[in-house]
Amino acid sequence: xxxxxxxxxxxxxxxxxxxxxxxxxxxxxxxxxxxxxxxxxxxxxxxxxxxxxxxxxxxxxxxxxxxxxxxxxxxxxxxxxxxxxxxxxxxxxxxxxxxxxxxxxxxxxxxxxxxxxxxxxxxxxxxxxxxxxxxxxxxxxxxxxxxxxxxxxxxxxxxxxxxxxxxxxxxxxxxxxxxxxxxxxxxxxxxxxxxxxxxxxxxxxxxxxxxxxxxxxxxxxxxxxxxxxxxxxxxxxxxxxxxxxxxxxxxxxxxxxxxxxxxxxxxxxxxxxxxxxxxxxxxxxxxxxxxxxxxxxxxxxxxxxxxxxxxxxxxxxxxxxxxxxxxxxxxxxxxxxxxxxxxxxxxxxxxxxxxxxxxxxxxxxxxxxxxxxxxxxxxxxxxxxxxxxxxxxxxxxxxxxxxxxxxxxxxxxxxxxxxxxxxxxxxxxxxxxxxxxxxxxxxxxxxxxxxxxxxxxxxxxxxxxxxxxxxxxxxxxxxxxxxxxxxxxxxxxxxxxxxxxxxxxxxxxxxxxxxxxxxxxxxxxxxxxxxxxxxxxxxxxxxxxxxxxxxxxxxxxxxxxxxxxxxxxxxxxxxxxxxxxxxxxxxxxxxxxxxxxxxxxxxxxxxxxxxxxxxxxxxxxxxxxxxxxxxxxxxxxxxxxxxxxxxxxxxxxxxxxxxxxxxxxxxxxxxxxxxxxxxxxxxxxxxxxxxxxxxxxxxxxxxxxxxxxxxxxxxxxxxxxxxxxxxxxxxx
Ligand code: BGC
Numbered sequence: 037x038x039x040x041x042x043x044x045x046x047x048x049x050x051x052x053x054x055x056x057x058x059x060x061x062x063x064x065x066x067x068x069x070x071x072x073x074x075x076x077x078x079x080x081x082x083x084x085x086x087x088x089x090x091x092x093x094x095x096x097x098x099x100x101x102x103x104x105x106x107x108x109x110x111x112x113x114x115x116x117x118x119x120x121x122x123x124x125x126x127x128x129x130x131x132x133x134x135x136x137x138x139x140x141x142x143x144x145x146x147x148x149x150x151x152x153x154x155x156x157x158x159x160x161x162x163x164x165x166x167x168x169x170x171x172x173x174x175x176x177x178x179x180x181x182x183x184x185x186x187x188x189x190x191x192x193x194x195x196x197x198x199x200x201x202x203x204x205x206x207x208x209x210x211x212x213x214x215x216x217x218x219x220x221x222x223x224x225x226x227x228x229x230x231x232x233x234x235x236x237x238x239x240x241x242x243x244x245x246x247x248x249x250x251x252x253x254x255x256x257x258x259x260x261x262x263x264x265x266x267x268x269x270x271x272x273x274x275x276x277x278x279x280x281x282x283x284x285x286x287x288x289x290x291x292x293x294x295x296x297x298x299x300x301x302x303x304x305x306x307x308x309x310x311x312x313x314x315x316x317x318x319x320x321x322x323x324x325x326x327x328x329x330x331x332x333x334x335x336x337x338x339x340x341x342x343x344x345x346x347x348x349x350x351x352x353x354x355x356x357x358x359x360x361x362x363x364x365x366x367x368x369x370x371x372x373x374x375x376x377x378x379x380x381x382x383x384x385x386x387x388x389x390x391x392x393x394x395x396x397x398x399x400x401x402x403x404x405x406x407x408x409x410x411x412x413x414x415x416x417x418x419x420x421x422x423x424x425x426x427x428x429x430x431x432x433x434x435x436x437x438x439x440x441x442x443x444x445x446x447x448x449x450x451x452x453x454x455x456x457x458x459x460x461x462x463x464x465x466x467x468x469x470x471x472x473x474x475x476x477x478x479x480x481x482x483x484x485x486x487x488x489x490x491x492x493x494x495x496x497x498x499x500x501x502x503x504x505x506x507x508x509x510x511x512x513x514x515x516x517x518x519x520x521x522x523x524x525x526x527x528x529x530x531x532x533x534x535x536x537x538x539x540x541x542x543x544x545x546x547x548x549x550x551x552x553x554x555x556x557x558x559x560x561x562x563x564x565x566x567x568x569x570x571x572x573x574x575x576x577x578x579x580x581x582x583x584x585x586x587x588x589x590x591x592x593x594x595x596x597x598x599x600x601x602x603x604x605x606x607x608x609x610x611x612x613x614x615x616x617x618x619x620x621x622x623x624x625x626x627x628x629x630x631x632x633x634x635x636x637x638x639x640x641x642x643x644x645x646x647x648x649x650x651x652x653x654x655x656x657x658x659x660x661x662x663x664x665x666x667x668x669x670x671x672x673x674x675x676x677x678x679x680x681x682x683x684x685x686x687x688x689x690x691x692x693x694x695x696x697x698x699x700x701x702x703x704x705x706x707x708x709x710x711x712x713x714x715x716x717x718x719x720x721x722x723x724x725x726x727x728x729x730x731x732x733x734x735x736x737x738x739x740x741x742x743x744x745x746x747x748x749x750x751x752x753x754x755x756x757x758x759x760x761x762x763x764x765x766x767x768x
Contacts, residue, residue, distance in 0.1 A: 072369070073362055073365045073366060076105070077358055080103070080361065082348070082357065085358070085360075085361045086339070089316065089318065089340075089364070090319070090321075090338075090340045091318065091321075091337065092107070094123060095110045096108060096109045097317060105368070106368060106373065108171045108364070108367070108368065108372065109169060109172070110170060110172040110298075111173060111174065112173075112174045112175065112436045113173075113191070114141070114174075114191050115139045115191075115437060117161065117164045117439075119439070120134045134168065134440060135383070135440050136168070136440065137161075137382070137383055137391055138431045139161060140391060140394045140398055140570050141191060141437070141569075143191075143193070143194060143398075143567055143568075143592060144398030144567035144568070144589070145193070145394055146193040146398075146592035147398040147400055147589040149589075149687045149709055153390075153393060154203045154204075155210045157207055158206060158208060158209065158210020159210035159213055159214070160386070161173065161210075164381070165211070165380065166216050167379060167381055168382065171216065172298070173211055173217070173218055173219060174221065175221065176193070176208070176218065177191040177221050178193055178200050178221075179221075179222055180247055180627060181227075182228070182604045182612075182627055183228060184552070184593075184599070185522070185550075186228045186229060187230075187435075187516065187517055187519060188229055189550050190568055191515075191549075195592065195628030197246065197247055197248075197251055199709070202254075204259065205258045206259075208259035212260070212370075214380060217261075217262035217263045217296075217371050218259075218261050218262065219261075219263040219298060220252060220256075220263075221267070222267035223252055223265060223266055223282065224248055224252060224271065225244070226269050227248075228518055228613060229515060229518050230518040230613045231616065232516075233303070235269050235614050235619050237269055238619065238620045239621040240625075240736070242624065242625050242699075242733065242734045243625050245741075246734050252264070256292075262295040262296070262371070263298055264295065264297055264298070265300055266298070266303050266304075275304075277299045277303040277315055278305075278306065278309040278314060279313055279314070283313055283315065288314055294366065295366070296316045296317055297314055297363075298316070299317065299319050299320070301319050301320025304337070304339065307338040308346070310338045311352050312356065315339065316360040317360070317364065318340075395572055395573065395575075395576030396579050397588055397685075398567060399565065400565040400587065400590060400646040401565075401580070402641055402645075403557070404647055406561060409564065409581060410580075410581060410583025411501075411583075412582075413456060413458050413582060415457045416458075417499070418458065418461060418498050419455065419458050419461070419497060419501060420463070420494050420497035420501070421447065421448050422462070422463055422464075422493060422494055422500055422502050423490075423502050423504050424464045424467055424503075424507075425504055425507065426446060427447075428507055430547065430573065431508075431570060431571075432470075432508065433509055434471070434513060435514055441571045445573055447545060447566070450578035453574075453575070454575075455578070464486050465487055466486055466527070467486055471510075474517075476510050476511060487531065487534070494538050495539060499541045500535055501543050501545065501581070502542060502560070503544075503545045505547035505548040506524075506552070512525065513550060519550065522551075522553045522598070524552050524553070528556075529555060532544070532560065533556065542560050543561055544562070546564065546566060547566050549567060551596065553599070554640055557640070564581070564587070565589070587649065588684060588687070588711070589646050591642070591643055591645050591646060593643060594639040594643045594756075596632070596640065597638070603626050603628075604621070604623055604627075606622075606631075628643055629642060634701075634702050642756045644754070644758075645756070646687075648680070648682070649680065649682045650678055650682040650683070650684040652679065652686040653677045653760075654752060655677065656673075657672070658673050659750060659763055660673070663765070665767075666728050666729065666743045667728065667729075668727075669728070670725070670728060670750070672708065672752060672763075673721060674752055675719050675720070676688060676714060676722055677719040682716055683714065684716075687711045688711075688712065688722045689708075689753055690708040690709065690750060690751070691705060691750075691752075691759070692704060692707045692731055692748055692749070693749045693751065694746070694749075695747040695748065695749060699733055701733070704756075707731070708726045710722050710723075728767055729743065744767070747766050748764070748765050
């Protein structure tokens with residue numbers, strides 16, 4: 037043994053000792069906490085225990101004052117800490133010290149394909165939640181993007197279970213580093229807003245385990261999330277918030293979840309089910325509780341007096357409430373009771389920078405004919421920034437994720453601050469009413485005059501940048517219901533045509549959290565998907581439009597050409613939105629690009645697609661072996677060369693498909709990716725590991741995962757529809 041290997045061995049032993057010391061220390065710590073929890077439980081009356089299992093106000097639960105057990109305080113949501121809500125209603129409390137940093141919505145985070153940024157996002161929002169004295173942050177959301185009509189897709193991490201899993205884990209760890217619990221939501225199969233409280237979803241075990249559960253599973257088993265939120269909908273006839281299979285069996289038994297299951301606000305429906313099917317904490321049942329009297333309405337909750345009564349009558353064993361309280365106390369020891377918890381930070385420069393960075397990396401360049409973008413800041417150049425979305429707040433509205441940011445830089449403001457030489461002019465072109473929940477309020481402005489004014493403005497410019505898309509109003513990208521059609525709303529297609537007619541130099545910023553129909557695509561030379569970007573929106577947009585930042589985002593979902601090209605819509609009403617009672621996920625496991633690929637239906641823009649101001653070439657694609665055992669790890673490597681003139685980043689994507697499978701399969705599935713920054717002219721080697729176990733499918737006959745032996749194909753490229761190289765491998 038030479039000197040080098042002795043020192044390597046020494047390092048290995050030292051690391052193993054530290055690792056096992058840490059694991060032992062953690063276990064001892066957990067044991068100590070469990071002993072404390074047991075001793076607290078023995079001091080609590082049944083009444084006190086039951087009182088901890090349901091809300092005492094809209095966003096808090098009771099503590100036990102005589103024992104110094106604190107209340108728990110929660111807040112939405114996935115991309116910023118929501119303003120304070122009143123004790124008993126959804127009204128804002130009217131505080132003046134609750135403004136925050138608005139981070140980009142999660143579709144943008146997913147589009148960054150950058151797990152490191154997800155960690156920074158989670159840590160920053162966790163610090164803000166801590167500063168606002170919250171114990172539980174109600175996010176992130178990981179419901180899979182099934183249809184472009186879902187009003188809440190913008191809050192989630194896209195259509196691919198692997199991407200959503202890889203992105204959600206660092207977010208949760210980042211939040212929880214601050215001793216604030218993340219609450220991953222909405223468990224499970226809440227893939228549409230329309231009829232969300234009543235719809236019964238029917239989906240196969242394969243769709244459940246292969247598509248809709250993996251991100252939740254990663255949140256629990258990899259990130260160790262401390263709480264999870266049930267959903268509104270039913271699955272196989274039972275409400276998902278208290279579900280025998282989902283909550284008791286899969287979440288708590290199979291995945292070993294030791295945290296708190298929190299209901300969605302008003303998603304609890306039955307005392308016995310709530311008690312026995314794994315719900316630990318009931319929130320938001322009716323705005324002021326269920327009662328109409330002047331007594332404490334929270335006592336009417338399913339997990340309040342009716343629960344207490346059932347325990348006292350012996351219909352429910354006391355151990356049931358003990359288990360819930362044990363979990364709640366464990367959550368307290370992880371959060372509010374954690375010694376030296378810290379104070380957090382809010383609205384600081386670092387958080388603004390993280391918000392800007394996520395936005396910069398998530399923005400997706402979709403089209404760039406004749407290098408329309410970047411637009412140079414030149415003297416004598418006039419740029420008309422047209423459209424309501426150039427100035428409209430995108431943090432107001434949308435439902436529970438609505439935010440009250442300290443500031444929100446609009447696209448127009450961002451452009452004006454960045455462009456010092458060129459002249460920026462603006463007109464709205466159309467105006468929509470305020471974004472309020474569950475109601476469409478029409479604008480009072482004269483739309484014809486606005487249109488005429490915009491056309492006149494466009495005529496005066498050298499370049500027109502149209503800022504269009506959806507907004508956060510009811511029936512757009514908003515909680516509570518879905519979009520009603522796939523096209524752009526507010527006559528935007530006609531508007532785009534009119535702009536093109538007076539100024540051919542037309543580019544567009546698409547502000548949405550969803551795919552839209554693009555029959556107007558040939559009218560715009562450049563198209564950038566800008567999502568909902570929060571506080572730093574305008575700055576990040578100007579960074580990309582000006583070329584200060586080279587775009588590197590990739591679509592986390594497919595853009596079908598027409599709605600019926602999407603798998604959920606192909607099978608008609610029973611598949612989406614359901615017949616009013618039931619809904620069958622007939623496309624099964626073929627969600628998103630899996631559908632487009634397998635059925636050979638070309639999307640407008642594919643999952644994983646996104647352009648750069650540079651170009652990259654992928655070469656020397658190899659696997660470390662040709663034949664693997666089921667315990668092996670497949671290492672895929674390649675060279676990525678930046679052959680353009682700008683430094684930039686590329687996302688190498690590895691998909692795997694099974695040849696001649698004995699079960700239904702998608703043509704290919706994403707199994708690994710890596711984002712690399714490369715200077716112009718340089719080459720980097722990328723290596724991506726895929727455990728063979730990740731190729732397993734869910735075998736419904738065994739109710740377990742199975743790795744099929746035989747031939748597979750590895751696909752390597754920079755979009756699901758742009759594969760540079762395919763390689764055969766086999767699993768023995
Ligand atoms: C939403 C949840 C949210 C809760 C509290 C519900 O309507 O579905 O996502 O966390 O309200 O605001």
